[in-house]
Amino acid sequence: MRGVLRVFVVFGVVATLLAGAGAAEAASYDCRKARTADEVAVCADPLLSELDDIMADFYRRLRHYTQNFDNAMGLQAQLVDEARDFLRRRADCGGDRTCLEQAYRTRILELLRRWEAAME
Numbered sequence: 001m002r003g004v005l006r007v008f009v010v011f012g013v014v015a016t017l018l019a020g021a022g023a024a025e026a027a028s029y030d031c032r033k034a035r036t037a038d039e040v041a042v043c044a045d046p047l048l049s050e051l052d053d054i055m056a057d058f059y060r061r062l063r064h065y066t067q068n069f070d071n072a073m074g075l076q077a078q079l080v081d082e083a084r085d086f087l088r089r090r091a092d093c094g095g096d097r098t099c100l101e102q103a104y105r106t107r108i109l110e111l112l113r114r115w116e117a118a119m120e
Contacts, residue, residue: 028052028053028055028056031043036091037094037095038090038091038093038094038095038100040095041093041094041095041096041097041100042090042100045097045100047101048097048100048101048104051101051104051105051108052104054104054108055104055107055108055111058108058111058112058115059079059083059111061115062079062111062114062115062118063076063079065115065118066079066118069118079114082110086103086107089103089107090103090104
């Protein structure tokens, strides 16, 4: 059963990434408050905004799914630390779209690996 679930999760992510995005609506934060070059770039770009939404959704789901694990406190702290690391990497990109896209794709894959490990 876990194998089937993994296939659906990965398929959904890949389909979403390949489908591209429409107009930039909003990222996982309030675009009206975007001040830094990376935040402004994400809000201005439909694909980056979509990647941000996908990443934020996976992060929230992973945090929720793992909250009752035996090692939940340590795992939750690790997820928060990794999120902070990502935000630093994203900030280092500034307004460089290519860098931002790569940072998001890498982070989404990291979260997928975490999700897969959590299901084992």
